[in-house]
Amino acid sequence: MTDRSLLRVQDLVLHFRTLAGTVQAVDGVSLSLQRGEAMVILGESGCGKTSLAKAILRLLPRNVETYTGSVYINGTDVMRLDDEDFRRQVRWIKISMVPQAAMNSLNPVLRVGDQVAEPMITHFGVSKSAALTQVNRMFEHVGVPLDFVKRYAFELSGGMRQRVAIAMSLVTSPDLILLDEPTSALDVLTQANIMNVLKRVKQDMDSSFILITHDIATSSELADRVAVMYAGQIVEVDSAERFFAEPLHPYSQKLMASVPRLRADQEPEFIVGQPPSLLNPPTGCRFAERCLFRFEKCDQEPPLFDAEGRLVKCWLFEQVHERALSREAGA
């Protein structure tokens, strides 16, 4: 089978060693992304979504216990590269990242233009003036006035700093950009502006995005596809149209019901209980304890069922999956 996806993650596992035991932050995640596509990874804090991004980009702390699985980029498994080759060949070249609170992590003593130029200079060895030309082009794309090149981070507003961070992730023209909560600390109007910037970049540059967020409403501004993460695992993957209209997994349904609507008179509801600890997650379905539809089978871990093109990690969809299989066999 030829693999035409830009990114394919297979059984990615990332466990951390802590004093309290093993934290299973990412536990067997598989997903794939086509070129030019934006995928949103939704989840509550502590569900492992940031760890997933860091695992893809191999930005790991020292206390890693297990780090296995495959990450294919354009068909090659980059997990086989050693750290130095990974840094040279993948980071910033193939995948770049806008980390959480990026706007507050700009270097305060560097002019923002120089800072955005840095990945160009270190990775491609271009001259500073050539890099600055590219910086100017990126600033135009993300809507930063060109004279800001010479300013320092503290002279910029939060929204402008966030645009600079986005420009920095684009400057080496990577295939894929990981955005970790790019709008969570911003005001509504600034949020809308940043989402407009990302939409424009997606249109103009045909970039692919993975957007990690807990903000469901804002995520719908960019999403082509949605993956929902719960307790270290992906529980649903679906197209944005179908997901926002009718989520399938009981957790996704609850999550959608917790979003306060501005335009619909539908009182938001909360999910009773708390997510399980990743130190010692339940052996069966990890959502079972909070699930209204729980039945005997939920004591075993469900696979990610293919329910007519929609992937759901829930036993409720076993039959849909089997019907589809038998139809296929019949045809």
Add this chain to the structure above:
Amino acid sequence: MSVDSGSTVMQGEASVEARHRHDGPMLRIRNLRVWFELRRFGFGRAGSVRAVDDVSFDLNHGEAIAVVGESGCGKSTLMKTILGLYQPTGGEVAFEGNVVGDLGGVDLKHYRSAIGYVQQDPFGALPPFMSVRRILEEPLTINGVPSHERLPRIERAMQEVKLTPISDFLEKFPHMLSGGQQQRVVIARAMILQPGLIVADEPVSMLDASVRVEILKLLRSLQESHDLAVIYITHDLSTVRYFSERIFVMYAGKLVEKAPVRSLLNNPRHPYTHALLAATVDPDADNAKTFREVPPGEPPSLVRPPSGCRFHPRCPHRIEGLCEVEVPPDFETDPNHLTACWLYR
């Protein structure tokens, strides 16, 4: 977390010891101005930050209002002035008929015990070296509640915020609690002196979607069962419709629109309110197909705010010769719906 009958028990008691009430509004704010002087080299004056400029409103007993605005618009300064943490530069805040700025000593202490404050970041608001019991005991000690009454009151407050079973939480330290539980402790602390008014400064902005709803529902139920007045500060318009009766929209130190929730959401009048509403989306896949309309520019500096209407440089409906010259007064555009915009003159 189990639901129990704690709140109904308290409800009965609160009405028995119904507080002495002043006729008229609980909180009366007139032409309030809070300016911070900028100094150069320690003594040279370099102008002022006009964080709150000419704000007036009334808050009735038992009413929940939401103050909506972007960061830097002065909403936290407004709250801190109401709490008596900042002195007004001009105008006044009157609580139950008494001007807050004139209070001193014991009166000020009483005033502070009559308002509860729920901070934005629960972890930052709780002292890390104190257990839940000590955190909740401190306001009681300060206000001279005899020691044998303290534990029952702590337990009652914890029951009300549904930190149950109580024995599991009493001796815990803040870092051992989840974000939602920490915020419950903060709310319990704000409630423990049985205030008449709760000021909540972005109480849920640090929390996850589901926990957010849980905490807002808790605040709403406490407000209803205790007939509390609540000032809820937020930048998120989508939550206000479920949790308040009136919305005030704040821009660059001024309240530009004051209206009942329905009226504001169905008939927004001020161009800034329009912009805020247009930028707030509900989850929908169609959002990805269009660009959002956002007014150009950014909120102005409060040191040298624009003349006339402060929104005029960004406003699509600007009236030349008027908006940049004169400050718009409040116009009653709909019943009880005040809009500070020359379009409605």
